[in-house]
Amino acid sequence: MSAPLIEMRGITKSFGAVKANEAVDLSVAPGEILGLLGENGAGKTTLMNVLFGAYAPDAGEILVEGRPVAIHNSADALAAGIGMVHQHFHLAPRLTVLENLLIGIPGKSGRIDRARGLARLNEIGRQYGLSLDPNLPVSALSVGEQQRLEIIKALFRGAKLLILDEPTAVLAPSEVDGLFAALRSMATQGLGIIFISHKLNEVRALTHRCVVLRHGKVAGRVDHPAQTTSAEMAKLMCGHEIVPPTKEASSPGAAVLTLDGISTSGHAGTPLRDVSLSVRSGEILGIAGVSGNGQRALADVISGMLPPRAGAMTIAGKAVARFSPRELQALGLGRIPEDRMTTGLVTNLPLADSMVLPRIGTEAFSRKGLLNPAAIRAFAEEQIKAYDIRCPGPMVRAGALSGGNLQKALLARELAFDPKVLIVSQPTRGLDIGAARFIHEKFLAMRAKGCGIIVIGEDLEELLMLSDRIAVMYEGRIAGTLPSADATVARLGLMMTGAGHTEEAA
Amino acid sequence: MFRLEARTSTPAWFNLALPLLAIAATLVLCSGLIAIAGAGVVDAYGVMLSASLGDSYAITETLVRAAPMIFTGLAVAIAFRAKFWNIGAEGQLLAGAVASCFVGAIPMPGYLAMLLMALAGAAAGALVALVPATLRVKFKVDDVVSSLLLNSVIYYALMALIEGPWKDSFSGYPISPPIEDSANFPVLMEGTRLHLGVIVALIAAPLCWFLIARTTLGFRIRVTGENPEAARYGGINVQRVLLSTALLSGALAGLAGVGEVGGVHFQVMSDISPGYGYSGIVVAMLARLNPLGVVPAAIFLAAVMTGAEAMSRATGVPAFLSDVIQGTALLAMLVALLFTAYRIRRVGAPA
Numbered sequence: 001m002s003a004p005l006i007e008m009r010g011i012t013k014s015f016g017a018v019k020a021n022e023a024v025d026l027s028v029a030p031g032e033i034l035g036l037l038g039e040n041g042a043g044k045t046t047l048m049n050v051l052f053g054a055y056a057p058d059a060g061e062i063l064v065e066g067r068p069v070a071i072h073n074s075a076d077a078l079a080a081g082i083g084m085v086h087q088h089f090h091l092a093p094r095l096t097v098l099e100n101l102l103i104g105i106p107g108k109s110g111r112i113d114r115a116r117g118l119a120r121l122n123e124i125g126r127q128y129g130l131s132l133d134p135n136l137p138v139s140a141l142s143v144g145e146q147q148r149l150e151i152i153k154a155l156f157r158g159a160k161l162l163i164l165d166e167p168t169a170v171l172a173p174s175e176v177d178g179l180f181a182a183l184r185s186m187a188t189q190g191l192g193i194i195f196i197s198h199k200l201n202e203v204r205a206l207t208h209r210c211v212v213l214r215h216g217k218v219a220g221r222v223d224h225p226a227q228t229t230s231a232e233m234a235k236l237m238c239g240h241e242i243v244p245p246t247k248e249a250s251s252p253g254a255a256v257l258t259l260d261g262i263s264t265s266g267h268a269g270t271p272l273r274d275v276s277l278s279v280r281s282g283e284i285l286g287i288a289g290v291s292g293n294g295q296r297a298l299a300d301v302i303s304g305m306l307p308p309r310a311g312a313m314t315i316a317g318k319a320v321a322r323f324s325p326r327e328l329q330a331l332g333l334g335r336i337p338e339d340r341m342t343t344g345l346v347t348n349l350p351l352a353d354s355m356v357l358p359r360i361g362t363e364a365f366s367r368k369g370l371l372n373p374a375a376i377r378a379f380a381e382e383q384i385k386a387y388d389i390r391c392p393g394p395m396v397r398a399g400a401l402s403g404g405n406l407q408k409a410l411l412a413r414e415l416a417f418d419p420k421v422l423i424v425s426q427p428t429r430g431l432d433i434g435a436a437r438f439i440h441e442k443f444l445a446m447r448a449k450g451c452g453i454i455v456i457g458e459d460l461e462e463l464l465m466l467s468d469r470i471a472v473m474y475e476g477r478i479a480g481t482l483p484s485a486d487a488t489v490a491r492l493g494l495m496m497t498g499a500g501h502t503e504e505a506a
Numbered sequence: 507m508f509r510l511e512a513r514t515s516t517p518a519w520f521n522l523a524l525p526l527l528a529i530a531a532t533l534v535l536c537s538g539l540i541a542i543a544g545a546g547v548v549d550a551y552g553v554m555l556s557a558s559l560g561d562s563y564a565i566t567e568t569l570v571r572a573a574p575m576i577f578t579g580l581a582v583a584i585a586f587r588a589k590f591w592n593i594g595a596e597g598q599l600l601a602g603a604v605a606s607c608f609v610g611a612i613p614m615p616g617y618l619a620m621l622l623m624a625l626a627g628a629a630a631g632a633l634v635a636l637v638p639a640t641l642r643v644k645f646k647v648d649d650v651v652s653s654l655l656l657n658s659v660i661y662y663a664l665m666a667l668i669e670g671p672w673k674d675s676f677s678g679y680p681i682s683p684p685i686e687d688s689a690n691f692p693v694l695m696e697g698t699r700l701h702l703g704v705i706v707a708l709i710a711a712p713l714c715w716f717l718i719a720r721t722t723l724g725f726r727i728r729v730t731g732e733n734p735e736a737a738r739y740g741g742i743n744v745q746r747v748l749l750s751t752a753l754l755s756g757a758l759a760g761l762a763g764v765g766e767v768g769g770v771h772f773q774v775m776s777d778i779s780p781g782y783g784y785s786g787i788v789v790a791m792l793a794r795l796n797p798l799g800v801v802p803a804a805i806f807l808a809a810v811m812t813g814a815e816a817m818s819r820a821t822g823v824p825a826f827l828s829d830v831i832q833g834t835a836l837l838a839m840l841v842a843l844l845f846t847a848y849r850i851r852r853v854g855a856p857a
Contacts, residue, residue, distance in 0.1 A: 055511065056509070056851060072509065303739065305738065305739060324741070325738065325739055326741035335739070337739060342733070342736065343735050343736055343739050344736060345733075346729050346736050346737075347732075347733070348732045348733075349728060349729065349732055353725070353728070354736070357729060357736070357737075357740035357742075358740040360722055360725050360726070361722055361741075369721050370720060370721055370722070371720050371721060371722060371724075371725060
């Protein structure tokens, strides 16, 4: 057997008292796709940051093709043949595809060697089936194409091992198939791939072998992921069995949220065009669609961030007049934003501050302009306990929490005041199974209490599991609405591409 | 070999340690200049210390100088908390001085005059600060540039005033008419210049702390500064918060000017502020934008200023050293702030 492409031996890395990685061994052979699984905070990202040179390990060594190497920064990593595709892309949007590829690559006597770059780009395109128009600016690329560019960038720099950190989180189902095909083709041509994901079905479909991390240590290794059930892998990740939540039958009541002919303009994303829909009390309405088809505008209108150009909206029977976040909250709307870090929370301030933010002016937390610190603290402590938010306390910097705990904190702040309607975007993106399960249960409990919920998401299986009805968005319109009993991934997938309109009363 | 590594949290004692570290680094760096000027480093700093804090008179002089920098430091600290980049405290101070001088020259009972001077000065400073804030909120104009440039506008408007309508017709000096004697701020200690305004400045700092830490407006200022998007999503009217912050910040800077007119100079002249507005930025940064930290930071800079003059007389080192120390202290603090986000780690030599 040939030497592994990359071998990590006994990697240990601590942050203060917390051991993010402890004696982790991992290796990837040429032509192998290795799955790296683990809940949030299990140490996957730390381990990959050690491999890519962002952190220096406290102990352990890294071997490339059998030789020990010291990796101090990303340049060392690239020189050792390690390429990484981060969750957040590192591209210059105003430069073209080719220019982005050539950033940091020395040219001939101070001039950029476009011809050689172009030749190399075509070669990569032929070899792995990854092609892009070299002259398009990055800002004109879709998210999936930007990801492809990141992969090409790594290959362009001679990567023999490619690390992909949750690459499918930003992709539509059809794009995922394309990515997998490219990854398989790269593996058959001798590249090694480390694939980080939470989605067990993807890991089972793609990888040859899996390493599961839990609390910074290797909790288990799976040699034949395709023959292992998701439940077994989930158990390795969490340390206990995961049972999917059961959805009770519910009898939806009166409409708690209606949109009538809403159109928008002046928004960064796709605008809404004549969108009408309604959610009834005790009902979950799923909004499916390939990202960038107006979901962002829909969430922004409903949460009060974007006043519509035309159309009307009601909450609990009352017409919305000004579309300000404060007015909508007062009418009984709860909201979980798509981007918890930038829209939901204030990462540099104590967690308690973020948890009371929307209601800071109410009697609960202040009187006559004076804060009630004791009440704020008590509320935060109570919610931390009730939602099992793992953190040192309410005064910890919110940004120090993991994604799952942040999402719980946001959920706690909205649900504490019994909203009549809840709008959530990508509620479990980036969360591990345990946290996602917790969020799902809370939604179903709110549904049972008569709350109307809109879930905007890209994970069709999640939408099918939660929703009573699913509406599909395409190019800023509602392309159709199906009861979830009649919906399948295949049928929704077809509607998401704009084909097979199914007009029913929304 | 050393490298920087991102920190996950910042210990609380850093808030005290970093300014002290920055000041220590500043004094070490500036000792080179003292040596070049041909004086003994220890002697020079010794003279600075004794002349600024060595006896009760020296302390009162330092406090009198600290008062305007406490106000401008508070003005900058509160503005920066909301990320309203108010570099215009200097102009707001001058506007406050001019307005209070107008009012103080009108004959009326003393305490009424002082109160109205304070109100007029605060209002003038607030109005000036409102200009860059409004430009930013309505037209997205960069507030750093607009508030900074406005300083020159106000300064030359002041010059036009004292060279024109206010010019002393007897002496021909470009100074304003003095305020009424009854409007002079009472001196609190016989034989010193320690005036009422200094006490007001010392009280203003805890009040500003209370405002930031314990009121809903302070909460909104903090949240808006840290994350305007989350603030808006949470129902905060971000534009209104920025405008309120500007009014507050400008009023505080205006009060610095009121203190100089009412307590120190009793009239307006072109050099009424030796850059107290800009020093306020250094003060606020050294205080890590904490209103309570503004007081010791302002006293430090004031001590450097008074001390530098005495040092210049005693050792021949130019008094400009005080400006160098101020500038170096700001740079040292900005570098020290790096340690709130990063730690230095030793790593083995590269293979």
